[in-house]
Amino acid sequence: MRVATSHPRMDPQQKTFEPEPRPDLRLANVGGxxxxxxxxxxxxxxxxxxxxxxxxxxxSPPVGVLLHGPPGSGKTMLATAIAGELGCAWFKVSAPEIVS
Structure with missing residues (x-):
């Protein structure tokens, strides 16, 4: 799995997404x-x-993050932990939702 920050000039998609609840998970809780x-x-x-x-x-801090890797590699868990570390809401978006 790799971590990449998003390009600051990306245009937001027209589709609306609801934020996930603020998680309690932290990076220290993630094994490996x-x-x-x-x-x-x-x-x-x-x-x-x-x-x-x-x-x-x-x-400048990153304006977004793209986690990529095969299914089941921990991307969603890491995103949840990042949101937990920062105490913020987050948006879970899959590639087919933004490509179509």
Whole structure:
């Protein structure tokens, strides 16, 4: 599995999506994925949690995340843990929903 931040100029889709409830799951509760969890912490959690530090360095936090990998590889669980770490709602969207 790999982690990639989304392109900031992506246009939002016309379809509306409802956010998932704010989860209690945290990255520490997710077993394995040590490299992926470290990348998530460095590329997503810290820049968003400490926005002012990154802004002072001229670095913008990511505006979205794309998790990709085979079915059952933990993408949804990691997305849930990211939302839990940040204390925010999140949108679960599958590729066929945005391609069609």
């Amino acid at each position: 994925f040590e490299k992926v969890k470290a990348d998530i912490e460095d590329l997503i959690i810290r820049p968003i949690s400490h926005r002012e530090v990154y802004q002072n360095l001229g670095v």
